[in-house]
Amino acid sequence: MIVEKIAHLIASNRMPAKRIAAITFTNKAAKEMRERVAKRIRGDAADGLTICTFHALGLKFLQIEHAKAGLRRGFSIFDADDSTAQIKDLLPAGSKPDVIDAVKGLISRAKNAGLSPEEAMREARTPREIEAATVYDLYQQRLSSFNAVDFDDLIRLPVQLLEADEDMCLAWRERIGYLLVDECQDTNDAQYRLLKALAGPRGLFTCVGDDDQSIYAWRGANPDNLLQLGSDYPTLRIVKLEQNYRCSNRVLRAANTLIANNPHEHLKTLWSDQPDGERIRIWECRDAAHEAEKVAAEIQFIAASTCAPWSDFCLLFRGNFQSRALEKALQLQRVPYHLSGGTAFLDRGEVKDVLSWLRLLANPDDDAAFLRAVQAPKREVGAGTLAKLAELAAHAHMPMARAIENVGALKQLPPRAANALDSFATLVRQLRAKSAHATPAELVGEVAERSGLLASVRAQCKDEASFQRRKANIDELAGWFEGARNAGPGELAAQLALLSHADKGEPGNQVRLMSLHAAKGLEFRYVFIVGMEDGTLPHEASLDEGRLDEERRLLYVGITRAKERLWLSYSKRAERWGEVLRLKPSRFLDELPATEIQRDGADPVADAENKKARADAGFAAIRALLDG
Template identity: 45%
Template sequence: MSDSLPAGLNPAQREAVLYLGGPCLVLAGAGSGKTRVITQKIAYLLRECGYMGRNIVALTFTNKAAREMDERVKTLVDRKLAKGLTISTFHALGVRFLREEARHAGLKPQFSILDADDAMGIIQELLATTDKGWLRTVQTTISLWKNALLDPDGAAAAASTKAEIEAARVYRSYAATLAAYQAVDFDDLIRIPALLLEHNEEVRTRWQNRVRYLLVDEYQDTNVCQYRLVQLLTGDRAMFTAVGDDDQAIYAWRGATIENLAKLTTDYPGLKLIKLEQNYRSVQRILAAANKVIEKNPKLFEKKLWSDLGVGEPIVITPMDGEEAEAESIAMRISAARFERQGQWKDYAILYRSNHQARILEQALRNLKIPYTIAGGQSFFDKAEIRDILAYLRLIANDQDDPAFIRAATTPRRGIGQGTLQTLGQYAAERQIPLFEAVFEQGVDALLQPRQLESLRTFAQFIQRMQWRAGRGAPDGSKPASAEPAGVLLDDLLGAIQYERHLYDMFDEKPAQTRWQNVLELTGWLKRKADEDGMTLFELVQHVALVTMLERGEEEEPDAVKLSTLHASKGLEYPHVYMAGVEEGLLPHLGKDDEEGDPARAAESLAIRIEEERRLMYVGITRAQRSLNLSWCRKRRRAREDLVREPSRFIEEMGLGDAKFPEDEATRAMSPKERLGMLKALLNKGG
């Protein structure tokens, strides 16, 4: 039966694909072909083992990874054979689960999903503050509690500091608000299914019968809630394959727990452990450095990466006097190296620990006219002003969209506050109707003050007028003769809600102007789409759902140097990598000491932070395929002060006996051809 497997699998990969004797942990080192193992195993289950597509679920953490897996599987098996196969993120599976089990979860079928901005707005109202730092702290704390399966009572019991006690108080009110809105947030998409599976035998049996085999990617990134979800979906059969790497666990700050890998060995005594140690990405010198660094960490599982791609170039370490010199040196070296190698800009990546390092690197690249993109930058469609306008359009197209109602009703401010919406939400939940519909019911009259009712109904009537003009019929069944052009409606919408004035009231002139230009860019794009394709406003709003396809750039990366934080670089690879700021205090980033805490506990916390920072360094090193350049600064400016820096301990830990240590000047270690490239770069800078 295994003869149909491709010959290209190495022995460890082949063993991982074929093993079906129970729970299996595939310890997959960086660049070891884990996606190939997962997709080949799905194909094997479908082709050789009699599994139906509808009984296989594969989970990962990003839409990009899920798309890649799905596309690979489609090349391996017939579409009919894969019918019903689920390859998705944890959160997408959670949405599907809650849609099907809404009644058992105490939700209406059209429950709303709040994103981080929607949730932050509720928390801001509850705290009655504009302190962004405090708001983020409370939101993060609530998220971590949810990921640890703590409800408001559990959070209150666990809270030990003044900040945690306040966050627990807000958590209780926040949970009540979401329940009244018939809404869930991002964390609830996993938390509620896990709790429902735990406590409802009917639901648990139904899903365990459906999910006959489960595959989970990046298992080291799972949190307590996700671990429990996997347990409950697989049940006593425990037919699953978990793929992960303890050396790449870098997300503790958002609730991921590396202990989940070790927990598998205790919860499943018969667990099969398979190690993928052959790396298909990097030359041996790079892997040797990565192995030396990570061996300093306590090991859950012994693992050593190796490669047959050759020894490779010596790793280059460059000390610099300051961050400006460092950025200029990196930009010049990239320009020279590209000229010498006759390669592409996208072969090069600059990685760094913190976002604040990017600005000066961008400036150096611009000075040399080097194209670049920034990984993990804010999407245009995630900007608050864009989301505000899209909320109006969503509500006009679908007045059952409660999150859109909440956002549009409160932006710009029009006398509709959190208390008004909470009362309306409770009424709508009892009646099992959308918020928009509840506004017009007589039953709500006794619950709200006349002023509150007037604000709500004035807003809702405005939305109805826009719906009529867009071609939608009125509640009495009448319909307009024709829909007005989408461009006209967009202009009238912006004018009616006075959004430009709202921006200038909320922000200083320059940021307000930038935000307004973003809005005009959005509406201009929508108008062009409407004109080109003859779309009504309703059709246009439906089409906006495809906007994320535009953000993927048609699946083709531009020819540009990639700037990225180390966290955002995980899962990616580049022929040539430059790591900036490899110095103590930055990498590792030590955080703030807890001066009020127990010294022993503080020391333990510091040791844990260093271990995670070391894993982050390991991730950065293993992004490089052919060459790796590290730089550090003797001085770095922070808050108008020049701080003396030392090279990162991780450089010494790499054991680089054959490393190249050029002088500060970027030209010292260059070949004649590189020097010519440098001259060309400087000429470009002058032109």
């Protein structure tokens, strides 16, 4: 839809491409949108068009307006690990991980709401919120001393500047004449305010969103932003896109009936020209192990009887803990699978450490890379020393990596730390000289060895097998650079650092296992949703707090991932902490239309036919095995 609107704007001469910006949430979505635009708009008509994520747009803004944001050119961006390390250092020594995560989450939530540290303190009510607001203020001071921002600042700071400076706002509205926003229901308050600031009172924008697929409130998304648009822009035209091109009509009727239990400002009814397909199956199982066995056996049967590839199947669950029984059952059936949500390759510690060294070798002005590299592996340089070094570097108007080359600066630091930093500077110079004639792949190995990273990894590992696994990650990183002889290590490292796990392509011919949150935007012929019990889906916390709407939207998203067939299953009991618990089927099952579902035991004839078909398939598999 957005691609067609872009084509219309350009073809009708309503807006030149260089003044159009299409904003989405992931690098992968932006890449796909650019590819579609390239196919739709030929020649140079789309030159200058901006298609990027919210954060990429914020970064572009700050690179242009860095001085007004209190930043120096070449500022650094802290990733999640960098931010966690600083917040941990600002909290009392010995703070537990859950406390660190809670404070970090509250700071992020404040930034996503567009709040400054002072505003966050005014709104703080609980002791934890007051503590987080205090740390937020100190954290921002430290970011400033490091000439750095974090990802949340990429939205918060532009909003702060645009709302405070009318001339700047007018200039940016001239630069971006028309905005298109994808997945608008997932915007947080700061992103919505950025949209409003750039669109201005004329409201030259198109937003695409589905209030029924707003499932990210836990990370700041505000589904009410879609409703707020109508209030802020009274002449807003609502166009309902109700035809679904993915699902069978039976699946859509079930989804429509379920989601009708949520309040709606704009009612819609999805429909499809696809056939009805088979009824939705609801399975009652003894426990999670029995449930997993049934799912694995059904997948094996369908794959064998229809020759469907494994990639046609998806297993969805509410929480990652539910994957264990499923993995075991699939392994016993020898069904290949891919579990989404594991640690992405580029997020592994040793990989990020090597990348920070490569970034620093390529760009001495990269303070974020310096801060990670100087502590990978650990040296006798603490956070306090680094904060002092950042102040000295800022006073001298130079990056931290250049400041440690200055004898005067080192003399103002503790002797042991100064010696460690001097040795570090010498090593960086040597490796930078090596990078002039080594291939990027060779440089990865050189950095891992000479920096002490490999030795540090070995010391951390309890056995040789775990060391070899982590060393293999570094070797794989070197493999990514093979053949890239014309690009510098800094350029390649920057490109890799911008990627997310989803950007590296989908798994091959494997059954997909993932959480319902991770499934948004995907589609599969056969979908199984397990754990349909009260306390799991809907989640126990939502039951306690009376927040069922988002849980219902989550199931709605899961149901509409199924193109042809859908299974919903629940367990009668579970064993937790040595106690057997009786479970209740999810209340959402009773909200599905009875005409579209088939429960176990409700149709004895159909159940008998299914049982016979599976028995025949099992015997056929045994005969084939014996014949072989």
